[in-house]
Amino acid sequence: MEDVVVSAVHGAMGTLLAKLAALLTDKYKLAKEAKGQIMFLKAELESMYAFLKKMSSMKNPDKQDEWWAKEVRELSYDIEDSVNEFMLCVDRKSSSKPHGFKGFMERSMHLLTTINTRLKITKEFEDLKTRVMEVSQRRMRYKVDDVVSKPNNITIDRNLLAIHVETTGLVGIDGPRDELIHLMDEEGGVPAHELKVFSIVGFGGLGKTTLANEIYRKLKGQFHCQAFVSVSQKPNIRKILRTILSEVGFRAHEDTNIETWDKSEFISELKTFLLDKRYFIVIDDIWDASAWDIIRCAFPESRNGSRIITTTRIETVGRACCTNHSEYVYKMKQLSDHDSKSLFFKRIFGS
Template sequence: MEGAMVSASMGVIKSVLTKFATLLEKKYKLIKDVKKDIISLRDELSSMNALLTKLSDMEALDVQQKEWRDKVRELAYDTEDCIDIFMHKIGDGGAKAGIGNRLKEAKARYNIAGLIEELKSRAVEISDHCSRYKLDEGISGSSGHHAVAIDPRIQALYVEPANLMGVDEPRSKIIRWLMEEEMKQLKVISIVGFGGMGKTTLANQVYNKCKEHFDCTAFISVSQNPDLIKVLINLLSELGYHVSHFD
């Protein structure tokens, strides 16, 4: 069971590392300082993944190792959410014309700068926690944190929608479910799978194809332990309301 939990955390990190590669492409036009923070965060997560690889071979983890593993997993989920939301807001990298779209893209770039800085600080804190309590001691073959190479097959797990293989059938099925008459009532459709399988990409494609048929739409990413106030603010923002806080 412990090995499965660690492996799941590793799967999320590998997905995030692949998305970092996409995010650093020139078309997203990130400012220099943000790129530095992204590279720093990517390297921290890569080193954490190296230790998780070693933890996955252990039959049982102690309390501190479990706590560290959970913190790493939450960091990976929150980082993935941050990247997904940014890519969704920027779309094809700024091809849309109009002052309104340019202002939205500028705001998205400003927002990701603050979020990445916050995530990087969390990553450093988690890394310091590992060193402080020497969590890697006693693990067979451990010699500290070393970045590991990313399996090239992982690149296929998060790709541009046009190149995502095998998505047509599930996309059509979900769209059909959403457009059926009985779906007029409030419903929840779950897309389930391991991290990095393309769930967010699939959900985004469904959203883009269906949103014209609904009066109100929003694409919101939620972590496992969400800040509900932020979720509601993001939801209202997607619906066209400008809210920075709740009284």
């Protein structure tokens, strides 16, 4: 009974993938073009199979997810029917044949029909490949995977709260903000027209994101374009680069589908777009220097006075962001006694 349930959920995917692998063996003597199409189908269907498995473990899947899963299952049955028909045809024509003149005639006819069969299956797999691509593109358009991977429980994003906190509710932010703004403006170790990277360092809860956001609010009007993105412990680099590209004002051509871009394409496009602009970017909550090393590649070192602020809990990461300029690493301090009292009274009495 369990096997029936699994089949109903996953369609024909389990057996279909095994059959596609078998078609790639020497037994079926497929043309190179047909083999390429089968390899493409196999790779796409493996991804869809993983989606169906993920769907089967969800308690309350979204209606859009269920619809797409149904489409994938029906597609798997159609492809399996075509594969079964071809395999039976080849196996039947490979059975023993009589000897002599009659056998010669039958072998000759078998050769002709086999060629026709293989041409037919090449065309059929080409059509199936088109269908699979259409289903995959539909998933990309409606972002089904994003919906499936969304957790059921709601977590509070502290960085999001810090970004949208009201300025009037902040205590002890003016001093650090003005100090960093002055550091960003002065010549120091790097001329004002060169790109400068600053890092705000401190353990969780000290207000790194809040400070970076205050500087961002105050200065962003002085730059051609700006962006504020969060990295986190498990960064999705491609998503981060795409967000930056969107926030700085990039607009893709109508015939360009950026959904299919990889990290290198986003980096290249960002670098080109920002080359002649004065930009201000905040990269919040970096946990690993390797993440910064990749993101950093997207920012051209043009002589337009651009600025980047990073925030991190880890001092070594902060220093890595600022390369050889340790003076650009700002260590967060705890509130003074006066600011602590002000914060206490504000929270308790509202003033």
